[in-house]
Amino acid sequence: MSKVFAALAVSVDGRITGDHPRPGSGLGDGGTLFDWYGDPRNAAVYDKLLDRVGAVVTGRTTYDDSEGFGGGSPHPTAPMVVLSHRPQPAEHAGSPRQVFAASVQDAIGQARVLAGGRDVAIQGGATLTAAIEAGLVDEVVLHQVPVLLGAGRPFFGRLPEHVRLTLVDAVPGAGVVHLHYRIDH
Numbered sequence: 618m619s620k621v622f623a624a625l626a627v628s629v630d631g632r633i634t635g636d637h638p639r640p641g642s643g644l645g646d647g648g649t650l651f652d653w654y655g656d657p658r659n660a661a662v663y664d665k666l667l668d669r670v671g672a673v674v675t676g677r678t679t680y681d682d683s684e685g686f687g688g689g690s691p692h693p694t695a696p697m698v699v700l701s702h703r704p705q706p707a708e709h710a711g712s713p714r715q716v717f718a719a720s721v722q723d724a725i726g727q728a729r730v731l732a733g734g735r736d737v738a739i740q741g742g743a744t745l746t747a748a749i750e751a752g753l754v755d756e757v758v759l760h761q762v763p764v765l766l767g768a769g770r771p772f773f774g775r776l777p778e779h780v781r782l783t784l785v786d787a788v789p790g791a792g793v794v795h796l797h798y799r800i801d802h
């Protein structure tokens with residue numbers, strides 16, 4: 618059974634962006650969240666996660682801040698389902714790697730089909746929170762960076778009740794700690 622997971626870079630104060638994120642500068646002043654990325658000492662963890670992915674579900678804010686991924690996808694091979702109440706921008710209409718969905722259930726359902734038995738990765742904190750609330754997420758990975766950004770978009774939003782997690786793995790990396798949790802259903 619394929620899994621649904623999110624693996625995002627996050628500050629110790631829980632931010633997935635710095636201040637002033639915007640189209641063309643998705644992390645705002647929080648570029649330091651990805652200082653660890655590309656260091657060969659972190660590659661094993663990151664590449665293993667990348668290899669699992671058969672499709673991506675991306676929130677509209679992530680999509681817009683990444684300028685629609687140029688009509689492609691955040692993953693080198695996997696297609697993307699964008700969760701949004703708004704239509705796809707005309708400039709990317711017809712892209713074979715982008716599908717739009719207006720509910721989190723539909724987005725993850727479509728992504729599971731596109732993933733063809735591989736896993737589904739979620740991008741965006743609000744989208745992840747909606748998917749957790751809908752009971753659709755199996756795992757969460759925090760690439761936790763030792764900084765307090767003080768401002769920025771949060772990894773997790775408001776939830777109606779507590780969600781218990783089990784720590785599966787904690788890997789001290791170079792300039793980052795990779796914390797891998799399973800969601801207890």
Ligand SMILES: NC(=O)c1ccc[n+]([C@@H]2O[C@H](COP(=O)([O-])OP(=O)(O)OC[C@H]3O[C@@H](n4cnc5c(N)ncnc54)[C@H](OP(=O)(O)O)[C@@H]3O)[C@@H](O)[C@H]2O)c1
Nearest residue numbers: 625626633643676677678679701702703741742743744747
């Ligand atoms: N640090 C990292 O690893 C990392 C990774 C990915 C992204 N990011 C950053 O994260 C930021 C965006 O995160 P975010 O949490 O603010 O937003 P997000 O999850 O990317 O997008 C939120 C939007 O998705 C749509 N949406 C969410 N839940 C929905 C639902 N249940 N039904 C229908 N549509 C729904 C809505 O779009 P509508 O406006 O269409 O209603 C909502 O405004 C970006 O700035 C990006 O650069 C960081």
